[in-house]
Structure formats: structure tokens, C-alpha cells
Amino acid sequence: TQLLEQSPQFLSIQEGENLTVYCNSSSVFSSLQWYRQEPGEGPVLLVTVVTGGEVKKLKRLTFQFGDARKDSSLHITAAQPGDTGLYLCAGVAGGTSYGKLTFGQGTILTVHP
Amino acid sequence: EAQVTQNPRYLITVTGKKLTVTCSQNMNHEYMSWYRQDPGLGLRQIYYSMNVEVTDKGDVPEGYKVSRKEKRNFPLILESPSPNQTSLYFCASSLSIGTAYYNEQFFGPGTRLTVL
Numbered sequence: 001t002q003l004l005e006q007s008p009q010f011l012s013i014q015e016g017e018n019l020t021v022y023c024n025s026s027s028v029f030s031s032l033q034w035y036r037q038e039p040g041e042g043p044v045l046l047v048t049v050v051t052g053g054e055v056k057k058l059k060r061l062t063f064q065f066g067d068a069r070k071d072s073s074l075h076i077t078a079a080q081p082g083d084t085g086l087y088l089c090a091g092v093a094g095g096t097s098y099g100k101l102t103f104g105q106g107t108i109l110t111v112h113p
Numbered sequence: 114e115a116q117v118t119q120n121p122r123y124l125i126t127v128t129g130k131k132l133t134v135t136c137s138q139n140m141n142h143e144y145m146s147w148y149r150q151d152p153g154l155g156l157r158q159i160y161y162s163m164n165v166e167v168t169d170k171g172d173v174p175e176g177y178k179v180s181r182k183e184k185r186n187f188p189l190i191l192e193s194p195s196p197n198q199t200s201l202y203f204c205a206s207s208l209s210i211g212t213a214y215y216n217e218q219f220f221g222p223g224t225r226l227t228v229l
Contacts, residue, residue, distance in 0.1 A: 042220025103156040
């Protein structure tokens with residue numbers, strides 16, 4: 001079973017601060033996805049990273065896939081109250097387990113005005 | 114409207130009473146999957162299906178069954194529910210999970226199941 005350790009579990013910051021969320025595994029993934037989930041709704045995809053070392057930017061959000069495709073990070077610059085939510089990383093397995101997804105435990109982010 | 118639908122949205126049942134949660138997508142997606150979400154554990158994959166008639170176990174398949182007889186439907190069956198299956202369940206679909214550009218999973222609204 002592949003494991004994906006996500007940290008921190010909780011993050012409470014003030015508006016304007018920067019933050020980073022980490023996802024780490026000892027397993028290699030074919031790709032890694034980041035989702036955001038609002039209360040009472042299903043997760044919504046933010047980005048997928050596929051290539052080792054890949055960096056993708058989505059406005060104030062920067063996503064990075066580790067060179068070995070075992071870890072990833074999400075960095076938010078100048079956080080805003082609208083960024084509040086649950087952030088989830090998910091690794092997509094390859095090889096004989098192609099299609100299997102492993103999610104991290106999630107990071108509950110609260111941005112105070 | 115492109116969407117994933119789940120029914121029922123809420124269900125309270127008793128131990129041992131067989132139940133089925135339906136999932137349907139209208140996007141002609143190849144890939145479908147079921148997850149359960151519990152506090153502090155994130156989402157855990159129960160079963161997934163790469164295409165019609167092809168299903169595979171996720172990380173927590175015990176106590177669940179699925180079938181994929183048609184591309185659009187992927188029901189989740191609990192033959193003999195137990196209290197530890199009380200959870201929030203999500204169905205999701207994707208055009209092609211493993212590709213770089215068509216891998217977005219679209220999630221249903223969730224089914225909150227309580228087993229007494």
C-alpha cells in the first residue's frame with residue numbers, strides 16, 4: 001500500500017502570510033494531483049503535476065513535483081480569507097496499480113482577515 | 114449539465130441490511146472510483162474502474178462490492194453494513210486518470226451514511 005503523508009494537518013494564519021503544504025511518500029507516483037474541498041462538497045481539482053521537478057503556478061498558488069516523483073508541495077503567497085478550505089494531495093499510481101489513487105490526510109487552512 | 118450524481122445523499126440504516134449507493138456520470142468518462150472520507154484520514158479509495166467490466170480494489174475494499182456493467186453507472190454495494198462503515202462517500206469520474214491533460218476527477222455531491 002502506498003502512503004502519502006501530508007503536513008501540516010492544520011494551518012491557521014493571518015491574511016497576507018505565505019504558507020507551504022507538503023506531501024511526502026516513499027513511493028513513486030505517475031502523477032500527483034492537488035484538490036481543494038469546501039464543506040459539504042466534493043473535492044475540486046486545482047492542478048496535476050506529471051514530470052519530476054515540474055513547477056506549476058495558478059495565480060498565487062505554486063505547485064511543485066519532486067525530482068523523484070515521490071513528493072510535492074503547495075505554496076500560497078499572500079494568503080487571503082478566500083483561500084480557507086481543505087487541501088488534499090493525491091498520488092496516481094502507475095505500473096500494475098495504474099489508476100489507483102492515494103490521498104494525503106488533508107490540510108485544513110484557515111486564513112483570518 | 115455535466116455532472117456526477119449520487120443517490121441517496123443521506124442514509125441511516127441498521128447493521129446487516131444490504132444497501133446500494135448509486136453513482137452515474139453523463140460525461141462519457143472511462144474512469145470511475147469510490148472513496149470514503151473520515152475525519153483525519155483524508156479520502157481513501159474503495160474501488161476503481163478503468164473501463165466497463167474492469168474493476169480493481171483500492172486501499173479499503175473490505176465490506177464493499179462494485180460493478181461496472183455500463184460506462185455511466187458505478188454502484189457501490191454494502192452487502193452487510195457495519196457501524197465502522199459509517200462515513201461520507203464520494204463517487205468520482207475522469208476521462209482518463211493517468212494522462213497529463215484529461216485526468217481531472219469530477220466528484221459527486223457525497224452520500225452521508227450512518228450504520229446503527
